[in-house]
Amino acid sequence: MTDKKEVGLFEDWLKRIVEHPLEAEKRRFIWEVMRSPFVEFHYSLLKDNSLDEQFRRDLMHRFNEHGEKAETLLLSKLDNGEDKDFQADMIFLLGKMSKKHKATTLAYARKFAESKNIYERDRAIIVLGWIGTMEDTHIFENHLLQDTDMHCRAWSASSFMQLWFKEESEMLKQKAFRVYKIALAAEKDYFVLSVILSAIREMGKTKLGISQTALDELDTEKIDASKVKALRFLDKALKS
Structure with a gap:
């Protein structure tokens, strides 16, 4: 009462x-x-x-x-299939707080990353960048190269970088660089290109002749010029 x-x-x-x-x-x-x-x-x-x-x-x-009470509540709602239109946000919230139930959250994020719902994929891909493992790089690759939604492609590029930040694995960096090289050659959306270039700058510790401001402002002329430099940089990095 x-x-x-x-x-x-x-x-x-x-x-x-x-x-x-x-x-x-x-x-x-x-x-x-x-x-x-x-x-x-x-x-x-x-x-x-x-x-x-x-x-x-x-x-x-x-x-x-x-804390844990919030985690438990959200997972119980996912387990029971409640609030379908809010499940993407549940995954996102769990990704930010996941501690005790990290493995379960990770399983849900992997499932939602393959959803037909764009927003569910969007949120899940970001979460996988936060709490995922090397095992999830194939998800980032598939979405960066094939997803029809530009945000899902962009977050896939960013998630490679987020994962790398946690351990700076050379194997992960090489995998990301191979995928970035393919994506740069095919991608037409300047927002996605800017995220890919930002990731290369961070992971490769190189400026690529462009400032973060120009990337954030989607300066198309500078992005086009930086893309050429990035492809040369990736060629060299992948041969070494």
């Missing part, structure tokens, strides 16, 4: 925030709810479309403060 009463107080507080959306009050609400034991209530807010988008994003950003 006490829990219901306390959740009711949060619900009343939330109604007042919706009616009078003061930023300071939103921040205080998030601080209190993330420190509360009401994980299910916090979770319900992440899917509440009556709340403004930024408020929901801020609530989502703090959901991992519930």
Whole structure:
């Protein structure tokens, strides 16, 4: 009974925030709810479309403060097939907090990476970059070279780099460079090209004649010039 009463107080507080959306009050609400034991209530807010988008994003950003209870809740919902339209976000949240249940999260991420739903693939590929292993490089390769969605291709390029950051494996770098070389020759989207070039710059410790600012701003002329240098760099790196 006490829990219901306390959740009711949060619900009343939330109604007042919706009616009078003061930023300071939103921040205080998030601080209190993330420190509360009401994980299910916090979770319900992440899917509440009556709340403004930024408020929901801020609530989502703090959901991992519930620790293992949050992990357990999300995995139980995935196991039971609940909230189908929110499962991609569940995977993303689990990827950021996964500790005790990392193996289960990894299994779900691998499954979702092959989903027909673009957003599910998108989120899963990012998570695999965070918590995946060398075993997952074939997923990055397949999506970088074949996915129809530019974000899925871009995150695949980035996930090679994220994985490499964890251990700086020479074998992984060589695998990534071989895939980047094929992708650079075929890719037409400048956002994807910019991510590939950023990854090569980081992993190869080379500037490629372009700044990160030019890549972020999708300066097509500079990206085209850098692409030529990158292909030469990769040729040399793969022969050595």
